[in-house]
Amino acid sequence: MLYLKTDEEIELIRISAQVLGKAHAEVAKRIEPGVATKELDRVADEFIRDHKGQPSFKGYNGFPSALCISVNDVVVHGFPSGYRLKEGDIISVDCGVLLNGFHSDSAFTYPVGEIQPEVKALLKRTYESLYQGIGKAVAGNRIGDIGFAVQSYVEQAGYGVVRELVGHGVGKFLHESPEVPNYGRRGQGPVLKEGMTLAIEPMITLGKRSVVQERDGWTIRTTDRKPAAHFEHTVAVRKGKAEILTTFEYIEQVLADRSMAIA
Template sequence: MIFLKSEEEVLLIKESAQVLGKAHAEVAKWIKPGITTKQLDKVAEEFIKDHKGQPSFKGYNGFPASLCISLNDIVVHGFPSQYQLREGDIISIDCGVKLNGFHSDSAYTYPVGNISAEVMNLLKRTKQSLYLGIEQAVEGKRVGDIGYVIQSYVEKFGYGVVRELVGHGVGRNLHESPEVPNYGKRGQGPKLREGIVIAIEPMITLGKRSVVQEKDGWTIRTTDRKPAAHFEHTVLVRKGKAEILTTFKYIEEVTENTTLMVSI
């Protein structure tokens, strides 16, 4: 069942999303060589709880942490650990917040220090594909329209679009219907109606699109060990123009010197 959110419920999701955006920014302040990914997780959890929220991910189907932290060739669902960030890494931070009974969900991939131009372009273009997908989240379109524009944009650069993991509805539950793939055909899939809230989250690889799950039952990495990027917003379907409920504003105030400006 696809739930339509009332304007009152949308406001509650926005409140959750503000805490989430600020939690991301707190983490962004600490992303530098030498910090452990477990320390980043602690920063996020403490910030969320201090602002009366709950980390959506911690305990979800047994997930052990507040953040999914995915490094380099890990696409999503990486565990925080004692690994110390190194110059040249890329790190995806995926976080969710539950506040007032509603979830919000977003992700951002950061360079750690200087990275190659090739990998920086992967980050920029994955971020751009997110916004292209969001443009399709309007009443009367279909889910396949979102996936089509993401896929057609990134594949022209030779990138891979992960098929096994998709975006999703968001609301009282972290994962709701409909599923939102990052590939597809125009005019296919569930019809979008005003009031549907979805997480759009391109997961794009520098090499082949094939992935494998590690023995921990969570971590997903590329089979060819090439880097992957992941960006995500929680979005409200509206008439005419989608409304982005989450925000990268606070992240980009912190990372203004390394902001991933759109590169088409």
């Protein structure tokens, strides 16, 4: 089912997204060597509930946590745990907020201390590819235009595009139609219409694009065990230019204060 949103509903998603962006920033403040990933989950869960929201992921198809936390070669859907971050790790934090009946969804991949130059380049290129895709989320374009923009931008740098996992519509439900792959052909796929709200989320690998699911039924890793990066915004399709509803503003202020900017 495809849900087109009114301007009032899009504004409700934006309000949800403000809480989400601030929750991300609270997590970002605590990312450093030695912190357990389950502590990051606790911080996000408490912040969201303190601001009258609900963590979208917690309980979704049995998922146990407020955050998907994916370290190094884990692409997405990793569980928060007792694992303590180490210098040189990277950590993807994916989070959703349900507030006033609407979900918002975003993800950001952070360096932990000093990381290898090739991994830093992967983060920067993946971050940039998100905006390449968003630039095509315009009424009258097609889903394939978004995927092509992401795919061409990262593959020319030698990176892999995960194909088994895709972006999606988002709104009253965490996952709505249409699916939004990070690969595709220009001019192919469903037509984008004003009022669509999409979670665009490049998942990009340093090595091969192939992935495997762990026995827990959730965790997705690269088969070659090389690092992967993941960035995500919720956007509204508009005429002329997409409207980004989620925000990295609060995250990037924390990173700037800690001299950790990635782009």
